[in-house]
Amino acid sequence: MRNIAFATFIAVFIGLGYWFIAPKFSGHQQSMPMGSSIVAVQLPPDFSEQALIGRSKFEANCAACHGTNAVGKDGIGPPLVHVIYEPNHHGDESFQLAAAQGVRQHHWSFGNMPAVQGITRDEVSAIITYIRELQRANGIN
């Protein structure tokens, strides 16, 4: 009889211990599948002409990693419509540098960004206009 009580006690003890510890090891937070968008982005009522040029350049050169409308792709590229990339923290030149030289992983854990081949400064300027208009439509100034 005492053995059964003891065994029950041990079983409950292990069960509770597992319940307590398991979430820390099971990748509990990784509920988002790879590639899903990281933020929700509101579009402005309309874009300037320069931003529309930037949008098509962004879709061709950047959206594969940064997502359509720069919403980010989990595990691949960060959302650029994000307070981290507001003009005071990441000025326009940091976009030019990112495209020309690539970026070492530092804010996220998605690896390095490679330099973008065959894009001009003017095209990146148009992309910056597009991203800034998206940012402003989402209260990021």
Ligand code: HEC
């Ligand atoms: C192959 C994937 C990939 C492509 C293509 C890509 N990026 Fe990135 N980009 C990343 C990743 C990953 C980071 C995050 C690095 C970090 O901070 O950890 C990043 C970061 C950035 C940053 C932040 C730079 C900084 O100083 O922190 C900017 C700006 C940026 N990208 C702009 C662009 C633009 C503009 C394009 C297209 C012309 C582009 N990216 C194309 C993956 C990509």
